[in-house]
Amino acid sequence: MRPFFAFRVAALLLAAFAAFATTLPAIAVPAQLPLDKRLGVRLIRATFEAGGARTRRALEKHEPAVEVTTVEALPYREDDPVALLDIHFPASAAEDGKRLPVVIWIHGGAWLSGSRQDALPYFRLIAAEGYAVVAPDYSLAPSATFPHALRQLSDVRVWLEENADEFPIDPGRLFLAGDSAGAQLDAQLAAMGSNPGHAEDVGIPGVWRRSPAPPAPRPPTGRRRR
Secondary structure (H helix, E strand, O other), X not given: XXXXXXHHHHHHHHHHHHHHHOOOXXXXXXXXXXXXXXXXXXXXXXXXXXXXXXXXXXXXXXOOOOOEEEEEEEEOOXXXXXXXXXXXXXXXXXXXXXXXXXXXXXXOOOXXXXXXXXXXXXXXXXXXXXXXXXXXXXXXXXXXXXXHHHHHHHHHHHHHHHOOOOOOEEEEEEEEEEOOHHHHHHHHHHHHHHOHHHHHHHOOOOOOOOOOOOOOOOOOOOEEEO
């Protein structure tokens, strides 16, 4: 290929990519990243978020078999505006004083994207089967680096124990679940629970220690919807 022709092809490809990048949604990306990495982050986030929106629309066609209460935007970590969670449970559980097993669902998105509400309709379907579903947000890359998300998510267990008298939950019966990158974060949390040495290396000792039996629940408070 002649040098001049190769230069023109490269220039056309660069121009086409730049034009495509302008169509991506405005997503905050650290300015210190090189241009190609900033564009890559925006492309990955846009792709995952479009897929997540399609999945949520498909799930919204299915209604829970029983009434489900959802309490949104509860802070699970002090002085951390990202660390919010939603909790979903059968409305009857709070009224009957039941203690439900808890599913902690960590969202995916290549560690770069996603939110706790990506699969909200699915969480309500799970809750209708007799579970409390807790869906936390966590800080995303590249602004946050390893193991910051793990340190955040490890505090979900602490929050469950401290709030067991407010919601119909049993913090002694936990199930870790998630999709994609969320499943990988689950696996790391589980590994730290079964391997204290690994937890020490990461800097989060005692993350899944055995919890005491919770007291009887009080009527839930917070921003709720049914």
